[in-house]
Amino acid sequence: PESAEMSTFSGDETAPFFGFLGAAAALVFSCKSFDSLLRFPDFVSLILCVSVVLMFCILCCFPDVVEFTVEIGMGAAYGTAKSGVGVASMGVMRPELVMKSIVPVVMAGVLGIYGLIIAVIISTGINPKAKSYYLFDGYAHLSSGLACGLAGLSAGMAIGIVGDAGVRANAQQPKLFVGMILILIFAEALALYGLIVGIILSSRAGQSRAE
């Protein structure tokens, strides 16, 4: 068998194509309803979400820069749905507490805003006419998006489940409102950590010195 030397194919030309394809897929996936996932036990839907996203990214072997928005969308959707079900169940017996119990739903929605921030940062950074967009930049953006996305997905699940338990318990014991809010704040901070690391990573994208 003959040996093969490395080709000089760098993949730079394909970087923006997959980035924009990822943005389109991300929007479609985040708008699609994931109600069917919620019928499975929690860990199964989690494994499904994470494996779908990781499989998509690794199979491509190219930067898919805004695919992460899928994950943020899933996180916000899960949080909203799970705690919303709790509010609805609780509201049957104590309708006056419903407006107070909207807090977990709002916090889950904020995760979507974190995803929007990173999406805008990344997509305004992909501009091959103004500045060359190398493979290094593409992968820095991929890493930024994945970091923010996985963190947002996890935080959304935590907010959903804690919010569900919290609003139901708050209906029976009013002293627990402050405790529920404190735990929800810790869960929200997780998505914030992902946002911070995402912003740091996407700022690395302009520092490529390929030649």
Add this chain to the structure above:
Amino acid sequence: MSGVAVVHASSWGAALVRISPYTFSAIGIAISIGVSVLGAAWGIYITGSSLIGAAIEAPRITSKNLISVIFCEAVAIYGVIVAIILQTKLESVPSSKMYDAESLRAGYAIFASGIIVGFANLVCGLCVGIIGSSCALSDAQNSTLFVKILVIEIFGSALGLFGVIVGIIMSAQATWPTK
């Protein structure tokens, strides 16, 4: 020889070395923060839901048992620290050197470090969360049990630290070829 990777055209190595080291680095950094936060979130919702449920009849346990939630949050902070360290190890190399053996090794080192930290923090967060949930439930029944079970939780949180230590040692291997 400058260390260009030469492999047989028909082996699995040929496929592996054609994947850019930036792929591995990017996925490694994302896993180190993403899976750590996953572990932290998993722990927080296991502890949080048990804590809130137990506190219906015993609201006094709420403020003390928030320490279990803070232990889980620390797991996510470990992931953030290592992700920031790993991204400083990420360097851009000229495309002529991108598939050299040395830069492939740097990519694999960042990937491995990310996996080490991410999955160690995943299981640590899960462990601390389950222990924290039992801590809350038993504290609601008998308040002398809180400190005893907290000791078990401290042993559990050491797992994440082990992962961080090994990950940081591994990341020192990530040296890219200079121009």
